[in-house]
Amino acid sequence: MYKPLDRNGIAARIARDIPEGWFVNLGIGIPTAVSDFVPEDREVIFHAENGVIGIGPAPPPGSENPYLVNAGVQHVTIRTGGAYVHHADSFAIARGGHLDLCVLGAFEVSENGDIANWARAADEPVKQVGGAMDLAVGAQRLWVAMEHNTKGGGGSRIRRVCSYPLTAKGVVRRVYTDLAVLDVTPGGFVVRDMVEGMTFEALQERTEAVLVRG
Amino acid sequence: MYKPLDRNGIAARIARDIPEGWFVNLGIGIPTAVSDFVPEDREVIFHAENGVIGIGPAPPPGSENPYLVNAGVQHVTIRTGGAYVHHADSFAIARGGHLDLCVLGAFEVSENGDIANWARAADEPVKQVGGAMDLAVGAQRLWVAMEHNTKGGGGSRIRRVCSYPLTAKGVVRRVYTDLAVLDVTPGGFVVRDMVEGMTFEALQERTEAVLVRG
Amino acid sequence: MTDPMPGCAARQPPASLVPTGLGGAAVIDKFVATINEAVAGIADGSTVLLAGFGAGTPEHLVAGLIEQGARDLILVCNAGGRDDGPIADLLATERVRKLICSFVRPASVAARLFTAGKLELEIVPQGTLAERIRAGGAGVQGFYTPTAADTLLAEGRETRVINGRLCLLEYPIFGDVALIDAWEADRWGNLTHRDSARNFNPIMAMAAKLAIVQTAHVVPLGAIPPANVHTAGVFVQRVLHVPVAGGTDV
Amino acid sequence: MTDPMPGCAARQPPASLVPTGLGGAAVIDKFVATINEAVAGIADGSTVLLAGFGAGTPEHLVAGLIEQGARDLILVCNAGGRDDGPIADLLATERVRKLICSFVRPASVAARLFTAGKLELEIVPQGTLAERIRAGGAGVQGFYTPTAADTLLAEGRETRVINGRLCLLEYPIFGDVALIDAWEADRWGNLTHRDSARNFNPIMAMAAKLAIVQTAHVVPLGAIPPANVHTAGVFVQRVLHVPVAGGTDV
Numbered sequence: 013m014y015k016p017l018d019r020n021g022i023a024a025r026i027a028r029d030i031p032e033g034w035f036v037n038l039g040i041g042i043p044t045a046v047s048d049f050v051p052e053d054r055e056v057i058f059h060a061e062n063g064v065i066g067i068g069p070a071p072p073p074g075s076e077n078p079y080l081v082n083a084g085v086q087h088v089t090i091r092t093g094g095a096y097v098h099h100a101d102s103f104a105i106a107r108g109g110h111l112d113l114c115v116l117g118a119f120e121v122s123e124n125g126d127i128a129n130w131a132r133a134a135d136e137p138v139k140q141v142g143g144a145m146d147l148a149v150g151a152q153r154l155w156v157a158m159e160h161n162t163k164g165g166g167g168s169r170i171r172r173v174c175s176y177p178l179t180a181k182g183v184v185r186r187v188y189t190d191l192a193v194l195d196v197t198p199g200g201f202v203v204r205d206m207v208e209g210m211t212f213e214a215l216q217e218r219t220e221a222v223l224v225r226g
Numbered sequence: 227m228y229k230p231l232d233r234n235g236i237a238a239r240i241a242r243d244i245p246e247g248w249f250v251n252l253g254i255g256i257p258t259a260v261s262d263f264v265p266e267d268r269e270v271i272f273h274a275e276n277g278v279i280g281i282g283p284a285p286p287p288g289s290e291n292p293y294l295v296n297a298g299v300q301h302v303t304i305r306t307g308g309a310y311v312h313h314a315d316s317f318a319i320a321r322g323g324h325l326d327l328c329v330l331g332a333f334e335v336s337e338n339g340d341i342a343n344w345a346r347a348a349d350e351p352v353k354q355v356g357g358a359m360d361l362a363v364g365a366q367r368l369w370v371a372m373e374h375n376t377k378g379g380g381g382s383r384i385r386r387v388c389s390y391p392l393t394a395k396g397v398v399r400r401v402y403t404d405l406a407v408l409d410v411t412p413g414g415f416v417v418r419d420m421v422e423g424m425t426f427e428a429l430q431e432r433t434e435a436v437l438v439r440g
Numbered sequence: 441m442t443d444p445m446p447g448c449a450a451r452q453p454p455a456s457l458v459p460t461g462l463g464g465a466a467v468i469d470k471f472v473a474t475i476n477e478a479v480a481g482i483a484d485g486s487t488v489l490l491a492g493f494g495a496g497t498p499e500h501l502v503a504g505l506i507e508q509g510a511r512d513l514i515l516v517c518n519a520g521g522r523d524d525g526p527i528a529d530l531l532a533t534e535r536v537r538k539l540i541c542s543f544v545r546p547a548s549v550a551a552r553l554f555t556a557g558k559l560e561l562e563i564v565p566q567g568t569l570a571e572r573i574r575a576g577g578a579g580v581q582g583f584y585t586p587t588a589a590d591t592l593l594a595e596g597r598e599t600r601v602i603n604g605r606l607c608l609l610e611y612p613i614f615g616d617v618a619l620i621d622a623w624e625a626d627r628w629g630n631l632t633h634r635d636s637a638r639n640f641n642p643i644m645a646m647a648a649k650l651a652i653v654q655t656a657h658v659v660p661l662g663a664i665p666p667a668n669v670h671t672a673g674v675f676v677q678r679v680l681h682v683p684v685a686g687g688t689d690v
Numbered sequence: 691m692t693d694p695m696p697g698c699a700a701r702q703p704p705a706s707l708v709p710t711g712l713g714g715a716a717v718i719d720k721f722v723a724t725i726n727e728a729v730a731g732i733a734d735g736s737t738v739l740l741a742g743f744g745a746g747t748p749e750h751l752v753a754g755l756i757e758q759g760a761r762d763l764i765l766v767c768n769a770g771g772r773d774d775g776p777i778a779d780l781l782a783t784e785r786v787r788k789l790i791c792s793f794v795r796p797a798s799v800a801a802r803l804f805t806a807g808k809l810e811l812e813i814v815p816q817g818t819l820a821e822r823i824r825a826g827g828a829g830v831q832g833f834y835t836p837t838a839a840d841t842l843l844a845e846g847r848e849t850r851v852i853n854g855r856l857c858l859l860e861y862p863i864f865g866d867v868a869l870i871d872a873w874e875a876d877r878w879g880n881l882t883h884r885d886s887a888r889n890f891n892p893i894m895a896m897a898a899k900l901a902i903v904q905t906a907h908v909v910p911l912g913a914i915p916p917a918n919v920h921t922a923g924v925f926v927q928r929v930l931h932v933p934v935a936g937g938t939d940v
Contacts, residue, residue, distance in 0.1 A: 032707045032716040035924045055707075055718045057878075057924065061566060062493040062639050065922050078495060079623075079635040085494035092912035093878045095919035096635060098642040098670075099493070099518075100574035100828075103567030107587065107829030108896065110924055134592055138551045139563040140543040141593070142519075146567025149586040150829050181590040246466040247454045249674045269457075269468045271628075271674065275816060276743040276889050279672050292745060293873075293885040299744035306662035307628045309669035310885060312892040312920075313743070313768075314578075314824035317817030321579030321837065322646065324451055324674055348842055352801045353813040354793040355843070356769075360817030363836040364579050366451070395840045571830065580821065581852040584832040602831040602861070611852070632917065667882065668918045 014209035016190035022157050024049040025205075026115060026188050030056050034112040037061070037147055039129075040084045041117035042157040057091075059111060061143040063102040066094025083143065103143065107150040114151035116144055118158045118184075120174045123221045125184040125196040127156060128176035148180035160189035161218055168220035170194065170201060191215060195226070202226045228423030230404035236371050238263040239419075240329060240402050244270050248326040251275070251361055253343075254298045255331035256371040271305075273325060275357040277316040280308025297357065317357065321364040328365035330358055332372045332398075334388045337435045339398040339410040341370060342390035362394035374403035375432055382434035384408065384415060405429060408437070416440045452650045452677045454629075470629040470679045471658070475504040478652050478680040482510045482617050489573065489615035489644040490517040490527070496637030498621040498654040500682045502526035505619065511535035516573070516613055518566065518640060519543050520550030534558060540613070542566035563593065568610055570643060575612035577646025577675070582611050615648030622671070622679075625655035626662070629676030630669045638670060645675040652677065656684040702900045702927045704879075720879040720929045721908070725754040728902050728930040732760040732867050739823065739865035739894040740767040740777070746887030748871040748904040750932045752776035755869065761785035766823070766863055768816065768890060769793050770800030784808060790863070792816035813843065818860055820893060825862035827896025827925070832861050865898030872921070872929075875905035876912070879926030880919045888920060895925040902927065906934040 017025065019042050027049035030036060037059045038046050047067065050056050058067040061083040068089035071077065076087035090096075097105070105111065118129040127148055130141050148154055158169055170187065186204075187194045192215055193205035203226045206215055216223050231239065233256050241263035244250060251273045252260050261281065264270050272281040275297040282303035285291065290301035304310075311319070319325065332343040341362055344355050362368055372383055384401065400418075401408045406429055407419035417440045420429055430437050455477075457466035472478050478501060482488070488505070491498065506529060515536045520543065521527025528549040530536060538560035544550045553559035564572065565587050575583055584607035589599055598609040620641050623634035631653060633641050645651040658681050705727075707716035722728050728751060732738070738755070741748065756779060765786045770793065771777025778799040780786060788810035794800045803809035814822065815837050825833055834857035839849055848859040870891050873884035881903060883891050895901040908931050 033704045033718050055716065057718075059924075060636070062636050064636050065924060066916070077635060079637045081494035081636055090635070090916055093876060093880060093923065094916045095880060095914075095922045096638050096916050097922065098638050099566075099570040099640045100643045103570045104824075104828030104896065105922075105924065107567055107571075107585065108827050109829060110827075110896070131592075137555055138544045138546050138561075140545070141563050141565050141588075142543045143566035145565040145591065145593075146587045149589075150567075177592045178590065246457045247468050249451070269466065271468075273674075274886070276886050278886050279674060280666070291885065293887045295744035295886055304666055304885070307626060307630060307673065308666045309630060309664075309672045310666050310883075310888050311672065312888050313816075313820040313890045314893045317820045318574075318578030318646065319672075319674065321817055321821075321835065322577050323579060324577075324646070326451065345842075351805055352794045352796050352811075354795070355813050355815050355838075356793045357816035359815040359841060359843075360837045363839075364817075391842045392840065571828070575833075578821070580833050580835060581855065581857045582834040582850075583825075583830050585830060600832075605831065607831045635917070638917075667885070667888075667920070670917070 014207050014214070017207060018190070020045055022188050022190055025193070026155065026157055030113065032056065035059060035110065037106065037111050037114040037151065039114070039116035039144065039147070043115040043117055044084055046115055059105060061102055061106065063097045063099055064088070064090060064094065065097065066091040103146050106143065106147045109150060109152055111151040113153050113155060114147045115155045115157055116147065118156045118169070119176050120169045120171050121156050121184050121187050122171045122174045123196065123200045125182040126174050127154070127179045127184050128174040129179045131177045134177050144179050148183050153185045154183045155186045155188060156184050157188045160191040166218065168218065170219045170221050172221045191218065200224050228421050228428070231421060232404070234259055236402050236404055239407070240369065240371060244327065246270065249273060249324065251320065251325050251328040251365065253328070253330035253358065253361070257329040257331055258298055260329055273319060275316055275320065277311045277313055278302070278304060278308065279311065280305040317360050320357065320361045323364060323366055325365040327367050327369060328361045329369045329371055330361065332370045332383070333390050334383045334385050335370050335398050335401050336385045336388045337410065337414045339396040340388050341368070341393045341398050342388040343393045345391045348391050358393050362397050367399045368397045370398050370401045372401070372403060374405040380432065382432065384433045384435050386435045405432065414438050455678045467627070469627045470673070470676060471627060472678050472680055475500065475680060478678055479504040479508040482508055484510050485512045486510060486616035487514040487516065487614065489618040489648050490515060491618065491620050491640040491644045493518050493639040495635070496621045496633060496639050496641055497526055498619045499526045501619040501652055501654045501680070502530055506530055506533055512537050514538045514540065516540045516615065518569070520545065520548055522548050531559065538562065540564060542569050565593070570640065572610055572613040573640065573647045574643045576614040577643055580612060582609055584609055613647060615644065616650065618644040618648030618651040620645050620651055620653040620676070622653050622655040624657045624659045624664060625653055625679045626659050626664060626673070628661060629653065629673030629679055630664050631655070631671040631676065632664055632668070633670050642671040645671050650677050651675055653679040654682045655679055656682065705928045717877070719877045720923070720926060721877060722928050722930055725750065725930060728928055729754040729758040732758055734760055735762045736760060736866040737764040737766065737864065739868040739898050740765060741868065741870050741890040741894045743768050743889040745885070746871045746883060746889050746891055747776055748869045749776045751869040751902055751904045751930070752780055756780055756783055762787050764788045764790065766790045766865065768819070770795065770798055772798050781809065788812065790814060792819050815843070820890065822860055822863040823890065823897045824893045826864040827893055830862060832859055834859055863897060865894065866900065868894040868898030868901040870895050870901055870903040870926070872903050872905040874907045874909045874914060875903055875929045876909050876914060876923070878911060879903065879923030879929055880914050881905070881921040881926065882914055882918070883920050892921040895921050900927050901925055903929040904932045905929055906932065
């Protein structure tokens with residue numbers, strides 16, 4: 013029998029795969045936790061949309077700096093060597109291809125690399141776009157961190173075609189779920205890793221898209 | 227008999243007309259000299275295209291700062307309260323309407339406010355555009371400083387239609403020459419001022435465009 | 441300051457010119473003494489750019505705008521706020537006709553007003569929003585971005601393939617007014633912003649005809665080194681000193 | 691760093707990752723020891739962005755590029771130089787195929803090469819040049835500007851009337867390489883630029899895949915306050931320390 017990763021487990025798995033020296037934006041949700049699993053002596057530089065280059069760990073309670081938050085409006089610190097820029101320059105970083113990696117949460121990813129992460133229906137009255145569309149088209153590579161299946165059910169978030177409105181088309185390179193690591197390739201989703209005890213067949217059963225053995 | 231202003235005379239005449247608090251870009255040539263005639267206790271702020279806000283007077287010989295030049299690559303100083311920006315931000319200032327005034331030199335100005343200041347022929351092989359086109363379209367108002375007539379002759383630089391390639395169309399508000407101050411209005415060039423001894427008729431004789439009494 | 445060019449964010453004159461008594465010259469002094477002076481003259485129908493992203497929101501100026509009473513406003517800010525806080529307070533007056541922002545929380549005053557048909561919404565991706573504001577300040581009259589080009593937000597809009605990528609045509613945002621937060625300000629209006637409180641402040645100041653600043657600290661002219669000015673005074677028209685409460689002035 | 695998106699200025703990896711000896715982690719160190727390392731790998735056919743405007747020209751790096759020998763270059767800089775100086779020296783090698791700049795002096799190496807048919811010229815208004823470079827770095831794929839729209843420079847090109855103004859469509863400039871001057875640099879590549887030597891340096895660093903810096907001073911990581919970094923290290927790939935001669939290190 014297999015044991016799914018919890019949200020921190022997914023974040024830790026992603027952290028292991030980020031090489032030294034990369035410049036990385038982490039989206040809200042599971043991705044935000046990734047930085048907690050990158051030890052401070054590893055020089056991975058984190059970017060926040062609100063203009064912080066070199067986000068550091070959360071401050072100890074009581075020593076928060078009210079002028080320093082991340083893109084999720086959580087109190088953070090800045091690393092030695094960090095820098096502040098204004099919002100247009102910050103998104104110039106994102107749009108201009110300067111991020112080695114962006115990790116976003118998502119509702120769904122399709123086998124051609126489409127990502128849907130901002131609305132569950134086209135006619136949703138109130139839209140929560142934020143900066144995801146800019147990050148998705150601009151980063152050198154986009155990884156997604158999400159649960160493999162929908163809450164409490166067998167619905168698959170790994171899809172032949174996304175059913176929700178898209179954030180961007182054909183941009184996802186890799187998906188980290190609670191069950192597996194999947195690469196988006198011209199031949200479809202290739203399974204790169206699975207949690208202990210998971211089999212290819214069991215993973216395929218829980219997945220709408222057709223999987224390819226890695 | 228009248229006495230034309232020399233180049234410094236034109237600059238001094240312009241300096242008198244710049245109100246306190248204005249933010250002003252001065253082009254190369256006669257315009258550069260304008261700042262010499264604005265006493266330091268008058269808070270007119272000068273902009274240089276290479277990213278200096280608050281250009282101050284030339285430094286005394288021997289104390290030049292090699293890292294501080296104006297748009298004409300002359301050594302300058304920066305005033306208390308000045309700021310440095312990069313080249314894109316500097317032209318954002320020009321293009322974005324943040325200059326109260328730009329003063330440019332020109333070969334010709336036409337009665338509808340066209341300015342020609344970068345080439346004497348359309349087929350000139352080597353073109354000297356610089357930042358004039360950006361300044362001409364972006365500043366809140368454009369004044370021109372130039373000699374009324376071409377060198378050594380009766381050719382008029384104040385024209386019905388410019389004969390040289392244009393820098394921008396319909397942007398000049400006022401022209402300061404060695405003979406007069408002319409406003410560009412929907413009714414044509416209106417004479418606002420003349421040098422001592424000059425008459426309207428004598429000025430018209432030296433001018434190709436039709437003048438209007440101010 | 442007459443006849444601004446169309447598509448340019450024409451500056452308003454500085455708050456005041458104070459005679460020096462030295463031969464008739466005057467000094468630029470953008471400080472105003474009261475919140476009423478700070479928000480004076482904001483007209484009905486104005487487009488108001490409101491800076492801030494978790495930090496850097498000029499809350500005192502928002503309260504002043506509410507008190508001032510201008511209506512039929514277009515409000516441009518990063519997000520639609522929550523159930524309380526400055527943006528919610530301003531929206532609750534129902535004097536904002538349209539909100540342009542990158543997202544609206546389902547549980548918020550903005551969402552309820554929108555659902556009730558009392559607020560127009562224009563949702564803009566955050567990077568496009570920042571770039572449109574920057575374009576407004578920089579006199580760029582339109583630009584192409586791949587952001588959102590193949591999404592619902594592009595429906596019915598003009599796109600173009602450039603260098604093999606589908607791009608969306610976006611237009612600048614010009615503000616009549618910008619409400620700006622600063623850490624330090626001098627009398628020319630040169631500003632610093634503290635840490636991540638910088639966010640939209642420099643670009644919004646640039647994109648508005650009338651940039652009104654709330655500053656935590658007043659410093660003498662020259663105290664901010666020219667190389668470290670975050671928002672140049674030429675983009676600022678009025679500055680109000682709003683000392684920070686003891687706890688946050690760290 | 692494979693598969694950069696089209697139209698993005700994909701970063702090159704940092705110069706080196708130096709193991710710390712503390713559990714296998716490594717530190718980013720962008721300093722290179724020699725001019726040869728600084729300019730290594732600049733390919734024939736590269737687009738080279740060269741910063742500087744009276745001040746802020748990385749002369750040592752230009753000399754290194756001449757020595758390195760890359761040819762068929764496209765050179766992007768403010769102006770075409772004079773009869774001597776770094777730009778003239780580079781052009782005189784006849785390894786520059788095309789020069790993109792805002793003006794060329796009639797008495798200059800550039801003008802003579804152009805007249806002799808040995809150099810292509812693209813003259814771009816200075817503000818448009820800066821904005822095109824900034825667009826390259828910012829992932830903006832095109833923009834409309836009124837600059838030059840009703841001039842000879844617009845002949846045969848696409849224009850559009852926006853908000854009543856005639857505008858010209860301009861495309862971004864992407865550099866394969868940028869040659870950058872700095873006053874201070876740390877090992878992450880964070881830079882300050884001195885006074886007006888800033889000019890094109892920050893935007894050119896951003897617009898190129900490989901930004902190579904000549905810095906007058908080396909400072910420890912953290913010595914440049916985060917609020918006062920002029921060019922962030924994430925835009926910089928290699929840094930060479932070129933101490934300034936005594937007289938100018940003021």
